[in-house]
Amino acid sequence: xxxxxxxxxxxxxxxxxxxxxxxxxxxxxxxxxxxxxxxxxxxxxxxxxxxxxxxxxxxxxxxxxxxxxxxxxxxxxxxxxxxxxxxxxxxxxxxxxxxxxxxxxxxxxxxxxxxxxxxxxxxxxxxxxxxxxxxxxxxxxxxxxxxxxxxxxxxxxxxxxxxxxxxxxxxxxxxxxxxxxxxxxxxxxxxxxxxxxxxxxxxxxxxxxxxxxxxxxxxxxxxxxxxxxxxxxxxxxxxxxxxxxxxxxxxxxxxxxxxxxxxxxxxxxxxxxxxxxxxxxxxxxxxxxxxxxxxxxxxxxxxxxxxxxxxxxxxxxxxxxxxxxxxxxxxxxxxxxxxxxxxxxxxxxxxxxxxxxxxxxxxxxxxxxxxxxxxxxxxxxxxxxxxxxxxxxxxxxxxxxxxxxxxxxxxxxxxxxxxxxxxxxxxxxxxxxxxxxxxxxxxxx
Amino acid sequence: xxxxxxxxxxxxxxxxxxxxxxxxxxxxxxxxxxxxxxxxxxxxxxxxxxxxxxxxxxxxxxxxxxxxxxxxxxxxxxxxxxxxxxxx
Numbered sequence: 136x137x138x139x140x141x142x143x144x145x146x147x148x149x150x151x152x153x154x155x156x157x158x159x160x161x162x163x164x165x166x167x168x169x170x171x172x173x174x175x176x177x178x179x180x181x182x183x184x185x186x187x188x189x190x191x192x193x194x195x196x197x198x199x200x201x202x203x204x205x206x207x208x209x210x211x212x213x214x215x216x217x218x219x220x221x222x223x224x225x226x227x228x229x230x231x232x233x234x235x236x237x238x239x240x241x242x243x244x245x246x247x248x249x250x251x252x253x254x255x256x257x258x259x260x261x262x263x264x265x266x267x268x269x270x271x272x273x274x275x276x277x278x279x280x281x282x283x284x285x286x287x288x289x290x291x292x293x294x295x296x297x298x299x300x301x302x303x304x305x306x307x308x309x310x311x312x313x314x315x316x317x318x319x320x321x322x323x324x325x326x327x328x329x330x331x332x333x334x335x336x337x338x339x340x341x342x343x344x345x346x347x348x349x350x351x352x353x354x355x356x357x358x359x360x361x362x363x364x365x366x367x368x369x370x371x372x373x374x375x376x377x378x379x380x381x382x383x384x385x386x387x388x389x390x391x392x393x394x395x396x397x398x399x400x401x402x403x404x405x406x407x408x409x410x411x412x413x414x415x416x417x418x419x420x421x422x423x424x425x426x427x428x429x430x431x432x433x434x435x436x437x438x439x440x441x442x443x444x445x446x447x448x449x450x451x452x453x454x455x456x457x458x459x460x461x462x463x464x465x466x467x468x469x470x471x472x473x474x475x476x477x478x479x480x481x482x483x484x485x486x487x488x489x490x491x492x493x494x495x496x497x498x499x500x501x502x503x504x505x506x507x508x509x510x511x512x513x514x515x516x517x518x519x520x521x522x523x524x525x526x527x528x529x530x531x532x533x534x535x536x537x538x539x540x541x542x543x544x545x546x547x548x549x550x551x552x553x554x555x556x557x558x559x560x561x562x563x564x565x566x567x568x569x570x571x572x573x574x575x576x577x578x579x580x
Numbered sequence: 581x582x583x584x585x586x587x588x589x590x591x592x593x594x595x596x597x598x599x600x601x602x603x604x605x606x607x608x609x610x611x612x613x614x615x616x617x618x619x620x621x622x623x624x625x626x627x628x629x630x631x632x633x634x635x636x637x638x639x640x641x642x643x644x645x646x647x648x649x650x651x652x653x654x655x656x657x658x659x660x661x662x663x664x665x666x667x668x
Contacts (some may be wrong), residue, residue, distance in 0.1 A: 334615075361614060385645060520624060521640045557621075562628075
């Protein structure tokens with residue numbers, strides 16, 4: 136259980152007040168916990184509260200779905216449909232109107248009562264349900280255990296003086312990793328308000344002496360561009376979610392010469408794969424032979440990286456099938472290439488493009504744009520950006536019947552802004568006479 | 581050298597227009613890039629757009645990566661690399 140791993144009080148600093156989670160000072164009463172025993176719970180809270188209740192619920196609940204702070208109605212519908220949820224737990228801070236199943240306020244479970252002093256005997260291996268970032272607006276739910284999530288987490292004394300900043304939603308895979316890292320290392324956790332803009336979040340972290348931070352390469356570029364980067368004194372830098380190229384690693388070495396820099400290879404589906412700490416892009420070729428910390432690696436015939444995790448126990452919930460094949464190999468779908476003594480990441484096999492850590496299927500955006508009057512044909516692809524990794528580019532052939540095309544590009548952008556999440560909105564809309572075609576007559580992206 | 585600056589400022593205005601971003605009234609050397617109305621996506625679009633109009637992307641070319649804070653620093657990077665381009 137997570138609570139058992141906290142040897143010293145665990146501090147969480149946030150805009151809803153600092154709190155310390157220590158043994159014997161539970162936010163939920165024993166009676167409250169009894170009600171939650173073996174239940175399937177959706178936890179929908181402010182990020183700082185989410186962290187607090189994760190620790191409480193581990194070992195008590197059968198399974199806990201972590202609900203992103205900004206979850207919308209579509210998310211609730213989807214998970215209510217797929218999962219057999221017993222109840223939603225909330226702290227009263229987030230918007231809960233769109234839940235159809237019972238919502239319980241955690242305040243109700245935290246009121247003290249007389250029999251609070253005995254121990255809750257039973258311990259369960261709670262399943263943690265995390266939503267993938269989703270390619271079609273319908274998230275897939277993946278079940279994890281604390282073990283599968285923390286295999287590469289360092290628990291040594293070295294990390295104890297770290298104060299981890301939380302730039303991600305803790306209900307998302309990357310954010311949950313940071314939370315577990317902080318808990319297991321008895322580090323502090325600093326949670327900027329999710330309502331702050333990005334630069335203000337960095338300022339908040341700097342003001343609270345954050346010295347360990349995890350972000351995607353795109354976010355790191357944004358951090359390096361901001362004013363507050365100079366105020367950060369980082370000892371541990373973690374990159375994940377996108378390809379960490381040598382350029383961004385070098386920039387970080389330059390700005391934070393004393394920091395350890397780790398890039399993690401992980402995904403919601405495969406859990407934590409492995410981490411690389413030698414300040415070089417990719418990973419050593421020798422790991423294909425030797426494996427790394429209980430993970431075996433191989434390159435498939437399609438040149439994608441496959442992982443075999445000795446602790447594999449992830450499955451898709453709600454009928455989305457098994458993740459690993461019969462021998463336990465998980466195909467990550469990430470294309471790799473061997474260059475000298477390194478295995479380098481090259482992008483996604485299935486044509487999905489990675490925009491700021493979000494997987495985007497070009498066809499989704501294409502179908503949205505095709506519905507706009509004046510559009511004849513469209514091809515969406517990734518355009519590499521030295522600043523943001525990849526951006527969405529839409530090549531559009533205007534309808535020949537459309538006389539004036541001057542406002543078409545702007546219309547398309549405005550339409551997409553209303554209809555799609557921001558990371559799917561094309562950064563570039565280019566009007567072209569025809570789309571590039573491949574040999575088989577398929578549109579080349 | 582002032583041409584580079586003009587191209588950049590023009591590009592910023594056009595991208596703001598196309599993306600419905602509101603720029604701060606005064607753009608000068610001290611303007612902080614991410615505060616002047618372009619968000620980080622707008623900034624990435626700007627760099628790609630300038631690659632189209634100037635023919636180079638200094639952020640790909642630089643050996644030691646530098647990320648500018650202000651418009652002045654940003655222009656200086658482009659001016660420095662436009663000299664290199666001219667020599668090449």
